[in-house]
Amino acid sequence: MEKARLELLAQKYLEETLAARRYLHAHPELSWKEQGTQRYLMEALRRHGIECSGDFESTTVIGAIHGGKPGRTVALRADMDALPVTENTGCPYSSENPGVMHACGHDMHTAGLLGAAFLLQELREELPGEVKLIFQPAEEAGATQCGAQVLAEKGILDGVDAIFGAHVFPTVPLGQVGICDREMMAGVDIFRLKIHGTGGHLATPHRARSALYPAVQFMNEIAVLRTQAVNPFDTAIIDTGYFHCGTAENIIPDEAEIVGNVRAYNDELRVELKRRMEGIVRGLELAFDVKCDYEHRFGYDSLVNDPAMAAICRTACGEVFGPENVITPQPAMGSEDFAFYLKKAKGAFVWLGVADGEGGSNALHTADFYPSEKALPLAMQMLANIAVTYLNS
Numbered sequence: 001m002e003k004a005r006l007e008l009l010a011q012k013y014l015e016e017t018l019a020a021r022r023y024l025h026a027h028p029e030l031s032w033k034e035q036g037t038q039r040y041l042m043e044a045l046r047r048h049g050i051e052c053s054g055d056f057e058s059t060t061v062i063g064a065i066h067g068g069k070p071g072r073t074v075a076l077r078a079d080m081d082a083l084p085v086t087e088n089t090g091c092p093y094s095s096e097n098p099g100v101m102h103a104c105g106h107d108m109h110t111a112g113l114l115g116a117a118f119l120l121q122e123l124r125e126e127l128p129g130e131v132k133l134i135f136q137p138a139e140e141a142g143a144t145q146c147g148a149q150v151l152a153e154k155g156i157l158d159g160v161d162a163i164f165g166a167h168v169f170p171t172v173p174l175g176q177v178g179i180c181d182r183e184m185m186a187g188v189d190i191f192r193l194k195i196h197g198t199g200g201h202l203a204t205p206h207r208a209r210s211a212l213y214p215a216v217q218f219m220n221e222i223a224v225l226r227t228q229a230v231n232p233f234d235t236a237i238i239d240t241g242y243f244h245c246g247t248a249e250n251i252i253p254d255e256a257e258i259v260g261n262v263r264a265y266n267d268e269l270r271v272e273l274k275r276r277m278e279g280i281v282r283g284l285e286l287a288f289d290v291k292c293d294y295e296h297r298f299g300y301d302s303l304v305n306d307p308a309m310a311a312i313c314r315t316a317c318g319e320v321f322g323p324e325n326v327i328t329p330q331p332a333m334g335s336e337d338f339a340f341y342l343k344k345a346k347g348a349f350v351w352l353g354v355a356d357g358e359g360g361s362n363a364l365h366t367a368d369f370y371p372s373e374k375a376l377p378l379a380m381q382m383l384a385n386i387a388v389t390y391l392n393s
Contacts (some may be wrong), residue, residue: 001388003319009119010035010377011383013145017115020044021376022093024107027081028100031138031147034059037080037110041135044114048121052133053208056154060147063133065120067391071129074390075163075345077338078113079106079139079147088367103369105168110135112166112352112379119384129391132160139337143190143299150312150335152344162309163347164386165338166379168371170362172353177317177382178329181310183265186235188300188335190279192259193218195284196291199254208252212245214288215256219243221280229269229276236264237333242390261331265302274298303339309348309390316389317350320381334364352379 020040027036043060045052060079087094087101095101102108113133116131120131131165134156138147157163172178195215195361200208222238230236240260244252252377264270264275317326329351338349355362356369363369 001319001385006320006381006385009122010380013115013118014377017111017380018199018328018376019110019115021107024095024110026096028035028095028097029083030084030100030101031141034080034137041114044118048118050121051119056151056156057138063117063136065124065131067127067129067232068125069128071391072161073130073132074387075132075134075160076113076387077134077136077137077163077165078109079112081138083140083365089370102364104364105371108168108371111231112376113383116383119380120387127391131387142346143297144231148336150339152340157341160345162390163341163345166350166352168354169351170355170364172351174353174356174372174374176325176327176353177321177322177350178327179310179313180305180328180331181307183304183331184349185303185336186265186333187265187267189262189268189270190297190299192295193281194293195256198256200252202252205252205333209289210252211256211290212253213282214290215245215258218258218280225276229273230300234266234269236269239260260348267302288329292354300335300337301339301343303336303349304342305348306346309346312390313348313350313386315387317382320378320385323350
């Protein structure tokens with residue numbers, strides 16, 4: 001679509017969309033508690049004559065824009081939940097919900113899709129097909145509870161031909177957008193090892209079974225596993241975030257606990273690493289005469305774009321940002337539950353640049369994360385044009 005027309009439409013609805021973003025930022029809600037956000041969005045959509053409902057879950061909003069011509073169905077998704085973080089930005093519309101903050105930019109995602117919906121509603125008679133709007137709860141809820149997995153399993157993508165989404169990214173400069181043709185974000189798994197030995201006095205170690213030595217051996221083994229099980233052309237992280245063992249300098253510890261993550265783009269590799277790590281644990285029990293409780297839970301899947309859908313995003317974003325501002329970033333080892341939608345339908349995910357050097361943190365999930373609102377009209381145009389470009393492709 002012509003850039004000038006997109007800009008004109010975005011300006012028409014920018015004030016309302018900006019007000020929505022600031023309201024959402026001031027009224028953040030945690031995962032699966034987004035009832036207030038749901039009410040606000042449904043009222044806004046209905047004011048513009050956009051069909052919507054709270055189907056699938058009590059915190060979800062599903063909108064539909066029916067084109068004036070027959071065609072395919074494209075879905076656009078935004079996540080709505082906030083994080084348990086106490087805000088420290090000092091902005092005039094800071095969180096009014098103590099201890100809860102939109103520290104990951106989901107208020108920008110939600111407002112951006114809302115503004116895009118206003119644009120698409122005005123363009124509906126020209127659209128060959130239908131746009132499904134998915135305002136999703138609980139992206140931050142973790143594996144087995146996250147919104148995308150729950151909604152995908154309940155059939156939210158039934159009848160959808162393609163799905164697209166975006167995340168504000170503070171390492172991408174304002175005015176740019178990042179798109180990977182395939183691997184975009186890693187899958188993440190959680191492992192937890194608890195070793196049960198027999199405690200004792202340090203003067204009589206032969207009468208005890210220290211939990212420390214098998215714990216150290218586990219750490220060494222998973223470090224070696226990175227070279228033994230991971231193809232040099234793949235990427236994987238196996239690392240710990242928590243290691244606790246012992247209580248005093250002269251007491252042999254009877255328990256040790258290690259908790260960490262496995263992150264990789266290759267889902268088959270994640271399965272293999274789980275198998276190998278379970279084997280290491282069995283070896284510890286035999287070698288050190290201890291008992292081990294081991295849990296290895298698959299988390300968010302790896303987010304892999306469909307190359308053809310990524311190409312559609314490049315075309316659509318090029319018309320909004322200029323082709324020179326559509327970049328191919330290095331994939332991230334962070335994760336996103338949008339990956340579960342891409343297991344059900346073809347689609348692509350993009351990163352929207354929000355770094356403008358005007359203060360605030362460049363790190364997601366921090367108390368002073370402050371994405372530039374100058375990105376909001378770009379988000380509106382980008383999401384709307386991705387839908388238009390796909391339906392006309």
